[in-house]
Amino acid sequence: MRILLIEDEKELAEALSAALGKHGIVTDHTAHLADAVELTRQNLYDAILLDRRLPDGEGLRFIPELRRTGETPIIVLTARNEPKERVEGLDLGADDYLGKPFLVEELMARLRAVLRRPPNLAELKITAGRMVIDPLHLSVTVDDAPLDLPRRELLVLAALAKRKEKTVLRATLEAAVYNYEEEIQSNALDAHISRLRRRLAEAGAEVSIHNIRGVGYLLREE
Template identity: 60%
Template sequence: MRVLLVEDEPEMAAALTVALKNYDMVVDHISTLADAEEAVFINDYGAILLDRQLPDGDGLTLIPKLRARGAGVPVIVLTARGELADRIAGLDTGADDYLGKPFAVEELLARLRAVLRRPADLPPETMRLGRLSFDLGNREASVAGQPLDLPRRELLVLEALLRRMGRTVTRSSLEEAVYSIDDEIQSNALDTHVSRLRRKLSEAEAEVEIHGIRGVGYLLKHSP
């Protein structure tokens, strides 16, 4: 899943980026409100972690703009402004959660899991196809109950394909799910990840197949 982190404190941003990547998420880090507004209208995010006190304004002003265009992406506000009135303002503006600084990274991850469970149009906590299962909460894949050990980016490819199982996923959509805006993407990098993932699924007898759609992308489906 791709997450937008809007945070202008370098040390905080670096720590959160590492924690989220360790949780197998793609992180786009933005430090200003203007850049955040541009990013959310260009990219598709699974969640937004939003600081309030940004160099060019209050991060809360981003939320009504998201909601006005029908974007239901979960937003967790992260801020040192933790007074009751501030929390109420954040939630009334449309934030899904409000977490005061300082906070434990473990609590942030737990709150992130919680807000991701709320929307009705998201996949269930565990996605299944053939003998393959993907636990979204624990970020783990398994085949017939046996863990499937996958590097971070192969896991991200698998998640993106499973979220649209039975439908073609374009190369651009897969790249957005796997790489952040700061990553340099080699021309054949995505194909390499897909090839390795395809081989591991076959070796594990997952009863799923990744089909390449020439010039478009990839499709994951059951192979009885």
């Protein structure tokens, strides 16, 4: 899962990005609405976390522009949490409204809730071969037995399985694993794929990952 965090409190943004990362979420962060709009033009996000008081404006006023390419769920995270302010946020298009301070566990529950709504049903469990992937809870099972995978390998696997039998571009896979600020080593993706192949074969998942030279990778059911 990849989300956009629009938050001008640097320490909070860093802490929240790190906490979400433990749940397998790749977070792009910006403190400015203008940059956020540009990021939504360049990337597809599963959800947007939006503060209200930002250096270049009121976050709620940008909801239509942030969402212009689809129905991306937007959760407002703000200290402005009076009933009237919550009503205002929901009326202006937010899918959910969470007052600061909050627990990461509650935010995760709210993310799972908004992602279960149409048109995000594709984010529910993915089946391929003998395995089932749950992207929202960051888990994989093979014949109901848990398969323990490092977070980044699991993100690569979920991106491939969601598009099984189709070629997935390298850039798409990298975007599923790394945020735009991270430096990606040239062979990092290939290393993830190599380890995944071995783990899946050992688990008897009955899927295989094929290299489409110069383009990307494809997951096929055996």
